[in-house]
Amino acid sequence: MSTKWILTEFLHPPIVWEALRKEYRMSFPSNLDQLQVVVAGIRTQASYASKLSYYMQQQSENFFNTAGILASLADSWKTADPGKNGGAYFFLDATQSKRVVVKEFLPLDTEICIDDDAWRAYTATKKWHGQDHDRVPHWFSVIPLSRVAKGPCSACKEDQPLIESYCQTYDSPEGDVWEKNSFVFCCDCTLLTKVATKVSDNRIF
Numbered sequence: 339m340s341t342k343w344i345l346t347e348f349l350h351p352p353i354v355w356e357a358l359r360k361e362y363r364m365s366f367p368s369n370l371d372q373l374q375v376v377v378a379g380i381r382t383q384a385s386y387a388s389k390l391s392y393y394m395q396q397q398s399e400n401f402f403n404t405a406g407i408l409a410s411l412a413d414s415w416k417t418a419d420p421g422k423n424g425g426a427y428f429f430l431d432a433t434q435s436k437r438v439v440v441k442e443f444l445p446l447d448t449e450i451c452i453d454d455d456a457w458r459a460y461t462a463t464k465k466w467h468g469q470d471h472d473r474v475p476h477w478f479s480v481i482p483l484s485r486v487a488k489g490p491c492s493a494c495k496e497d498q499p500l501i502e503s504y505c506q507t508y509d510s511p512e513g514d515v516w517e518k519n520s521f522v523f524c525c526d527c528t529l530l531t532k533v534a535t536k537v538s539d540n541r542i543f
């Protein structure tokens with residue numbers, strides 16, 4: 339395989355696969371030397387197909403993961419104990435210090451608790467303590483999408499929303515471990531660009 343193809347392979351395996359199939363299109367061999375060339379050619383394609391299959395498997399995992407995170411971004415504020423059983427995902431305000439809820443992603447009739455009194459009155463109506471809430475807690479600001487923190491995507495360099503996730507990675511009486519990650523979420527590239535990782539013994543980082 340040429341150097342040009344090795345480079346392209348890294349970026350666009352499906353395109354290289356098509357090109358490789360064209361280059362290795364061979365007639366049925368008519369002598370022993372040709373037969374060996376054809377066998378080597380078919381083996382090269384088999385080896386490339388195996389690499390492509392691994393690449394597509396990774397793409398599949400990446401796409402399922404990305405879709406799950408995008409869905410969670412609209413839902414994490416509802417969770418009674420965010421990050422306890424899997425990652426909680428939030429947009430950040432422009433200062434990148436506060437998790438926020440985006441107005442455009444709230445169902446139209448969603449009620450927002452404006453202060454502690456409103457929140458307490460609401461939680462008193464819950465059937466049980468750990469029940470998810472359907473009103474936005476007062477500690478989240480509800481802001482328009484245009485005002486969330488952004489950062490550059492590592493692939494297309496365009497500014498895209500900056501996301502923060504946190505989850506408990508270890509749970510014990512001696513101490514817990516929480517991990518917080520921030521990353522740029524680009525839908526155009528279906529790519530998450532990691533910006534920072536922090537570890538803490540408390541969910542309040």
Ligand SMILES: [Zn+2]
Pocket residue numbers: 491492493494495496524525526527528529
């Ligand atoms: Zn991008």
